[in-house]
């Protein structure tokens with residue numbers, strides 16, 4: 093198989109990194125898309141440029157220093173990449189851990205340089221890069237694994253997995269195969285296979301990061317179109333869609349309940365303390381209720397101070413469980429006044445609970461029954477939970 097010659101491959105890699113840095117710069121500056129992650133990507137690509145293009149620009153320097161410096165640049169590039177990935181995924185890996193791993197690697201490289209060994213810096217760096225690449229794979233898996241299909245997650249993590257395997261393989265060859273390190277030293281340029289693999293990895297990792305950026309954008313658009321901008325609860329359209337989906341699942345034996353909620357005398361909060369206090373009260377209620385619900389429960393704001401919870405039930409006709417959860421939401425709000433300008437504003441809400449019935453394709457019937465219960469709760473004095481009579485059971 094005939095490769096492009098190594099200097100050409102390195103020039104292509106250098107040009108690719110410069111173009112990629114420019115593209116991330118545009119994303120960061122012009123479009124302000126994930127700006128911090130994009131800036132980290134600019135820096136990561138720029139750090140790769142001297143690493144790639146300085147193979148023979150330090151001719152005459154001791155090999156240990158020449159290789160050590162380019163290894164430090166490569167390590168810096170991978171660290172910046174991992175930090176960008178962390179920002180993009182909002183992942184849990186602590187910068188402290190990245191700093192510990194890369195710091196130990198950098199110290200190893202410098203120690204190798206100081207001892208005059210040209211092989212040690214490479215070995216240390218390869219092992220450090222392998223650990224960082226493994227961390228990147230783990231973060232992608234944790235960050236998107238449960239939200240994207242397995243195939244897409246694997247494709248996104250693949251370049252980092254390849255970086256892990258190749259770094260480990262090279263480190264093993266360096267340590268275990270006599271003469272391998274000396275052969276590397278004899279030529280300041282990498283061999284054709286290494287240069288080609290390096291280019292493929294750089295392109296693969298960039299594509300993977302672009303894919304994650306697109307995923308982030310899609311998530312942002314979904315958030316904007318599905319969420320109420322003030323409280324972050326589902327908006328009416330998204331809630332009705334979730335309700336129609338839940339209604340469709342009913343035939344498969346997966347039941348749900350609706351809890352309709354309306355904050356009591358909300359107008360008084362606005363009138364007495366201003367619209368900003370009213371907004372703060374809405375945020376306060378949503379935060380309290382979200383904290384009391386499970387992740388699979390859906391809280392929607394249907395308008396004004398009216399909310400609704402869609403509650404999947406483990407036992408399809410467990411009305412008592414739904415009523416208990418509504419009571420928990422009611423008690424939680426009653427016990428947690430809003431702190432507003434150094435005073436406590438007491439808040440309460442009324443709740444109507446209903447289970448779905450048959451022949452109600454879009455869930456309008458259950459919505460109307462929960463609404464009727466809510467108005468009963470208002471009429472009976474507010475700050476209470478009213479539960480609808482059980483409808484005719486649906487098909488099992």
Ligand SMILES: Nc1nc2c(ncn2[C@@H]2O[C@H](COP(=O)(O)OP(=O)(O)OP(=O)(O)O)[C@@H](O)[C@H]2O)c(=O)[nH]1
Nearest residue numbers: 354355356357358359360362367368370371396397
């Ligand atoms: N601050 C703020 N107020 C809102 C918002 N949306 C609706 N409102 C106000 O909510 C109030 C709703 O008042 P009403 O429908 O009379 O209900 P209420 O005062 O809660 O009385 P009951 O429901 O009978 O207990 C109105 O004053 C609206 O202006 C919002 O996004 N922010």
